[in-house]
Ligand SMILES: Nc1ncnc2c1ncn2[C@@H]1O[C@H](COP(=O)(O)OP(=O)(O)O)[C@@H](O)[C@H]1O
């Protein structure tokens with residue numbers, strides 16, 4: 001089964017020439033994209049490129065007004081996020097909707113609480129399941145009773161991902177999950193994205209950082225002012241090419257040269273200073 005082996009199959013989600021306007025503003029125009037099981041599709045682009053608009057359409061928050069959105073091959077227009085969720089599409093937003101003072105397990109089951117007879121919460125089951133699911137994703141939380149607010153941003157993202165996997169998501173949409181994180185924590189989140197892919201989910205990763213996208217991505221869509229600038233499978237594009245597309249190529253090269261010459265001059269000045277000091281015998285006492 002694909003869910004176990006993580007091999008790529010038929011697309012879970014497919015956008016064909018999708019467009020969306022907000023009044024006079026064309027937020028998205030003629031964008032096509034495929035999300036296959038066991039694959040990570042990265043959507044890259046600067047601020048205002050249309051990334052959030054794209055995921056809001058997939059997540060059922062906004063409706064597209066051009067093109068076709070297919071889920072499992074069927075054309076759909078979601079009327080609400082609930083409909084998208086029922087179709088197996090789980091979205092993790094950057095500003096996670098968590099209740100900071102509630103325990104991790106409570107947040108894990110928020111809105112989908114497990115109950116026993118008379119509507120009583122089945123706390124032991126929820127605790128245990130939360131711990132097991134997090135462990136299965138490689139997250140070893142000492143205490144699932146600690147308030148989720150005490151976890152780092154990266155850990156919280158990971159809990160949200162594990163939650164989506166547990167509740168049967170087929171497609172996981174992540175809006176800039178690494179944007180607010182340091183290098184190490186971003187690495188942790190990227191590792192869980194790879195875990196979700198291994199479990200057969202189709203992942204849509206929104207980011208403006210090609211260095212986060214490239215190692216985990218199978219396909220890359222680069223948006224610019226609402227339009228598709230490039231759409232490539234990994235074997236068709238190198239990390240440098242992806243970075244150049246994002247940065248507007250020439251501008252970045254220019255900056256690199258500038259920085260090089262600045263630091264080169266600084267290095268020359270330093271070594272010259274060191275020579276003078278050495279010759280004058282004015283070293284530190
Ligand atoms: N609700 C909205 N109403 C009007 N304009 C919007 C709305 N949402 C987004 N836009 C505009 O659509 C464009 C794309 O925005 P967005 O999808 O948020 O880009 P990104 O997430 O890549 O930064 C921008 O020009 C933005 O100002």
Ligand SMILES: [Mg+2]
Nearest residue numbers: 048051052053
């Ligand atoms: Mg955005």
